[in-house]
Amino acid sequence: MIDVLVLGGGFAGLWSAAAAARLLRGHTAGPAGHSVALLTPHPDLVLRPRLYEPEPARLRVPLDRALKPVGVRRIRATATAVDTAGRRVTATAPDGTRTEVAYRRLVLATGSAVVRPALPGAALLHDIDTLPAAVRLADHLRAPPEAPDGPGRWTAVVVGAGFTGLEIATELAGRLRALAAPHGAAEEVRVVLVERAEVVGPGLGAAARPVITRALDTLGVERRLGTTVTALDDRAVHLADGSTLAARTIVWTVGVRASPLTAQIPAPRDALGRLVVDRQLRVRGVEGVYAAGDTAAAPAEDGHTVTQSCQHAIPLGKVAGHNAAAGLLGLPAADFAPDPYRTCLDLGAAGAVATAGWDRRLREGPEGFAKGLKRAINETWISPPVDDPEELLRRADHRVGLRPSAPPPA
Ligand SMILES: Cc1cc2nc3c(=O)[nH]c(=O)nc-3n(C[C@H](O)[C@H](O)[C@H](O)COP(=O)(O)OP(=O)(O)OC[C@H]3O[C@@H](n4cnc5c(N)ncnc54)[C@H](O)[C@@H]3O)c2cc1C
Numbered sequence: 001m002i003d004v005l006v007l008g009g010g011f012a013g014l015w016s017a018a019a020a021a022r023l024l025r026g027h028t029a030g031p032a033g034h035s036v037a038l039l040t041p042h043p044d045l046v047l048r049p050r051l052y053e054p055e056p057a058r059l060r061v062p063l064d065r066a067l068k069p070v071g072v073r074r075i076r077a078t079a080t081a082v083d084t085a086g087r088r089v090t091a092t093a094p095d096g097t098r099t100e101v102a103y104r105r106l107v108l109a110t111g112s113a114v115v116r117p118a119l120p121g122a123a124l125l126h127d128i129d130t131l132p133a134a135v136r137l138a139d140h141l142r143a144p145p146e147a148p149d150g151p152g153r154w155t156a157v158v159v160g161a162g163f164t165g166l167e168i169a170t171e172l173a174g175r176l177r178a179l180a181a182p183h184g185a186a187e188e189v190r191v192v193l194v195e196r197a198e199v200v201g202p203g204l205g206a207a208a209r210p211v212i213t214r215a216l217d218t219l220g221v222e223r224r225l226g227t228t229v230t231a232l233d234d235r236a237v238h239l240a241d242g243s244t245l246a247a248r249t250i251v252w253t254v255g256v257r258a259s260p261l262t263a264q265i266p267a268p269r270d271a272l273g274r275l276v277v278d279r280q281l282r283v284r285g286v287e288g289v290y291a292a293g294d295t296a297a298a299p300a301e302d303g304h305t306v307t308q309s310c311q312h313a314i315p316l317g318k319v320a321g322h323n324a325a326a327g328l329l330g331l332p333a334a335d336f337a338p339d340p341y342r343t344c345l346d347l348g349a350a351g352a353v354a355t356a357g358w359d360r361r362l363r364e365g366p367e368g369f370a371k372g373l374k375r376a377i378n379e380t381w382i383s384p385p386v387d388d389p390e391e392l393l394r395r396a397d398h399r400v401g402l403r404p405s406a407p408p409p410a
Helices: 010-022 063-070 131-141 163-181 207-220 260-264 310-329 369-381 389-397
Strands: 002-007 036-040 044-046 059-064 072-076 078-081 089-091 099-106 113-114 155-159 188-195 221-225 227-230 235-237 245-248 249-252 256-257 289-291 342-346 353-355
Touching: 002 010, 002 072, 002 155, 002 310, 010 063, 010 072, 010 099, 010 113, 010 310, 010 389, 036 063, 044 249, 059 063, 059 163, 059 245, 063 072, 063 389, 131 207, 155 163, 155 245, 163 188, 163 207, 163 221, 163 249, 163 342, 207 221, 207 353, 227 256, 353 369
Parallel strands: 002 036, 002 099, 036 072, 099 289, 155 188, 155 249, 188 221
Antiparallel strands: 044 059, 078 089, 089 099, 113 256, 227 235, 235 245, 342 353
């Protein structure tokens, strides 16, 4: 029997396990103390927000180097069923072995996935939702010169001009030119954003839009607005407006849904498939079960609901892990109280744009401020410490904000 079982080795899962270990430290129960386990299929935390970058294979953090020193056991398996009445999880190990794990408290943190469309030719779509998919795209773009030339060889179509679509489109503009230059083809490079709405970044706020549009113009990223993709093959993509674009690379970024495991929990879910949780991240009506990260629809400040983002997944994880452990120890639970909502969107060689608040006011700063902020988030803030149990436990305190250098709580 595991005292706190965390499902999912992403941001929410890692910080849940660390927060549970932090609280349970010093509260022994039996000779071995309380047990915390993280059940996840892969040995690494994947830095998903960075998967638009050119070298995705290195964007991972070994879970054991972060969590083993604080006593968290890793179970390498994929959860396939959750029996909340019997408090058991069924899982499959990489070799196909089925295993059952009993728990006292469960944190569901199995994240989300982009929903691939059922279009003719959809198997040819690329995405940057997972590490293998991002590596496949990077390899495909680097395809050697013997790859068939012809129309569309240096054209990338990105479907969806939301957060992920804008980041990969602006990044691809530079990456494709660098790859095409040795073949004398830099001038042939085209990056085209296809967006169903009539504007780019429809959900990113009016204040950021002029900055985004300027960046797209600077980088030569074309837009096809008010339309979508209806079919594709290995040479071209067909749009709902009747036009066809010759393109060898089509990247799908639209529509993210919570892990299907959420459907195994007998509780209300929102339109994104997330479990509705209270301020203490307990799943309504299901004893001993918490949800965190992209699987949780938790209340944020001022009546908003959290977004599927790292800035929420990390603090959600800390509070869920803390509360799962507090429940075992009979200690008071903590309320989820995230830092004020902010966004920071990378715009490739054209910079970045940062907003504050749910009304997405532009954050002004000196030249390069937003780009520097994005670099700090990507390279420092979202990376957990490894081989440093004391620092991990310090940051696992739910009162410590996302910025790791923030002063410790009083
Ligand atoms: C390209 C891209 C750019 C992004 N940019 C930003 C950004 O700029 N800022 C931001 O805040 N957010 C960004 N995000 C969103 C952010 O990455 C997610 O919100 C965050 O990763 C959610 O963390 P999580 O722990 O809930 O889920 P994940 O990070 O998805 O981790 C889920 C974990 O669960 C595991 N898992 C899944 N199913 C099972 C199962 N059945 N059994 C066991 N384990 C399972 C997975 O292997 C994984 O380890 C971006 C995402 C993408 C894809």
